[in-house]
Amino acid sequence: MKKIVLILLFTLSSLLFFSCSKNEEAIEASDFTLEGTWELVEIYTDSGNGIGTWDSVDDGYTYTFFANGSFQSNRFASCLSGNYSLLDNELKLIYDCPGFNTQLGNTEDTFIEKISWEANAIILVPTYLDCTEGCGWKFKKTTMP
Numbered sequence: 001m002k003k004i005v006l007i008l009l010f011t012l013s014s015l016l017f018f019s020c021s022k023n024e025e026a027i028e029a030s031d032f033t034l035e036g037t038w039e040l041v042e043i044y045t046d047s048g049n050g051i052g053t054w055d056s057v058d059d060g061y062t063y064t065f066f067a068n069g070s071f072q073s074n075r076f077a078s079c080l081s082g083n084y085s086l087l088d089n090e091l092k093l094i095y096d097c098p099g100f101n102t103q104l105g106n107t108e109d110t111f112i113e114k115i116s117w118e119a120n121a122i123i124l125v126p127t128y129l130d131c132t133e134g135c136g137w138k139f140k141k142t143t144m145p
Helices: 002-030
Strands: 036-045 053-056 062-065 070-076 079-087 090-095 110-118 121-126 135-143
Touching: 036 121, 062 135, 070 090
Parallel strands: none
Antiparallel strands: 036 053, 036 062, 036 135, 062 070, 070 079, 079 090, 090 110, 110 121, 121 135
């Protein structure tokens, strides 16, 4: 009987602990704005074993988001700017160069990324790539606009 009570107490305390941390994350995320310059610092990869890792990136590409809905990026040398929209957990990037095509997935000039906030970072997960094992890009804010 004591074992059952201990297991129940442990389970309840674990649920309360994780519930609190999720609420704190949500409050922190609401304080962030997308405006500013974000640099790619880590890439998430999983080789298919279910144990993915974040690997550091040297000299990652950047996005600079402006309040008027435009952005600049050095991700692609053939197109450096466009417009963006942010709705719920989706970031839509529309590059504004005629004939621009990166050959990435099923996209030409529009990229839709799932976005989430983590501490002082944003995580983008592409909807246009087949990431069966999981993939993502972590960006840290470097400057305000």
